[in-house]
Amino acid sequence: MIPTTTGDHHNRQHLPLHLRGPSPPPANKLTDCSKATKDSFRAKIEKREWNRSSNNGSTTGNDDVTLCSSSFDKISFHKDRNKRRVRRNLEADGIDNNEDVDGDSSEGGDDAKSSDSARGLTLDSVRESLIRQEDTIVFCLIERAKYPTNSPVYDGSVAGMSGSLVEYIVKETEALQAKVGRYESPEENPFFPENLPPSMVPPHDDPEVLHPSGTSININKTIWDMYFNQLLPLFVQKGNDGNYVPTAACDLHCLQALSRRIHYGKFVAEVKFIDAPEDYSPAIQAQDRATLMGLLTFEKVEEMVKRRVEKKAMVFGQEVCLNDEDDKKGKYKVDPSVVSRLYEEWVMPLTKLVQVEYLLRRLS
Numbered sequence: 414m415i416p417t418t419t420g421d422h423h424n425r426q427h428l429p430l431h432l433r434g435p436s437p438p439p440a441n442k443l444t445d446c447s448k449a450t451k452d453s454f455r456a457k458i459e460k461r462e463w464n465r466s467s468n469n470g471s472t473t474g475n476d477d478v479t480l481c482s483s484s485f486d487k488i489s490f491h492k493d494r495n496k497r498r499v500r501r502n503l504e505a506d507g508i509d510n511n512e513d514v515d516g517d518s519s520e521g522g523d524d525a526k527s528s529d530s531a532r533g534l535t536l537d538s539v540r541e542s543l544i545r546q547e548d549t550i551v552f553c554l555i556e557r558a559k560y561p562t563n564s565p566v567y568d569g570s571v572a573g574m575s576g577s578l579v580e581y582i583v584k585e586t587e588a589l590q591a592k593v594g595r596y597e598s599p600e601e602n603p604f605f606p607e608n609l610p611p612s613m614v615p616p617h618d619d620p621e622v623l624h625p626s627g628t629s630i631n632i633n634k635t636i637w638d639m640y641f642n643q644l645l646p647l648f649v650q651k652g653n654d655g656n657y658v659p660t661a662a663c664d665l666h667c668l669q670a671l672s673r674r675i676h677y678g679k680f681v682a683e684v685k686f687i688d689a690p691e692d693y694s695p696a697i698q699a700q701d702r703a704t705l706m707g708l709l710t711f712e713k714v715e716e717m718v719k720r721r722v723e724k725k726a727m728v729f730g731q732e733v734c735l736n737d738e739d740d741k742k743g744k745y746k747v748d749p750s751v752v753s754r755l756y757e758e759w760v761m762p763l764t765k766l767v768q769v770e771y772l773l774r775r776l777s
């Protein structure tokens with residue numbers, strides 16, 4: 414269920430930090446505000462209530478709340494939608510524009526922004542998270558590149574194992590982390606979802622940001638195959654140094670970072686849908702994958718992503734020497750072109766696949 418617009422100032426506390434927008438004024442702070450602030454805040458609340466009631470919104474029962482919430486979205490987002498479209502096009506052209514595109518900050522715009530941020534989902538915040546996740550992925554690859562292939566990690570030859578060492582470590586780590594609630598988060602997807610133990614920690618009272626039918630999308634089998642069969646041979650040296658457990662632990666971290674990034678496509682898709690339901694809905698109803706793929710693709714953004722991750726691989730992966738003359742210029746721990754290729758050939762296409770899969774279910 415999509416979070417309601419009422420009470421979000423409370424619920425947003427449980428959203429991951431990166432998804433929280435700027436704080437709306439909390440209701441219990443009203444008593445501390447000046448009269449003008451109070452009046453303006455109250456007027457906004459009243460306007461929302463009016464929007465809701467004029468749209469037959471009801472706050473009784475879960476389905477009604479969802480309906481009410483999306484009806485509210487339609488009204489309050491309507492005016493900003495064109496602004497957003499223009500802004501998105503500017504972004505796609507590589508122009509960083511954080512200002513009102515048409516300079517119109519009058520009635521409607523503010524409400525749309527505050528309800529957007531109350532939900533905590535904006536294309537900007539979601540993209541910021543993807544950018545931050547690039548750092549994690551690049552560092553994980555650098556860590557894995559410390560070790561050579563170490564094939565006994567993968568071929569089942571480590572004594573006492575029925576499967577491979579890496580499979581055992583991933584399965585057992587996931588089981589442990591499941592018990593402490595890792596997979597209660599919609600951002601996390603296990604590689605071995607079968608027979609995971611239940612979480613022992615009390616559930617958070619999180620607002621559900623994703624549409625329920627999209628939460629179960631899990632393409633980790635594809636990510637596993639891609640990582641071991643295609644990516645790994647591109648950036649690790651052949652050899653065996655006996656560091657099997659640290660090697661498998663690095664693989665686990667790479668897999669988790671890639672999986673999180675790729676499944677983050679669910680959040681990207683949700684925010685794109687919320688921004689322009691009228692663009693996406695016909696293709697969703699027709700279950701038209703190709704049109705959805707076209708709608709959600711921003712080629713210029715992808716170009717920037719590739720260039721940025723390549724640069725990150727250069728900056729994070731260079732040898733740092735105190736004496737400038739000793740600098741091994743152009744020598745990197747992971748070949749930057751491999752990182753760019755990883756994003757071009759696998760990370761971005763798989764993120765888009767997740768987005769399409771999510772959107773196909775978005776109206777069900």
Ligand SMILES: C=C(O[C@@H]1C=C(C(=O)O)C=C[C@H]1O)C(=O)O
Nearest residue numbers: 681709710711714715718761764
């Ligand atoms: C993630 C997005 O959707 C698509 C996928 C991208 C990616 O995986 O980095 C980048 C641009 C889009 O083509 C986005 O628009 O930011």
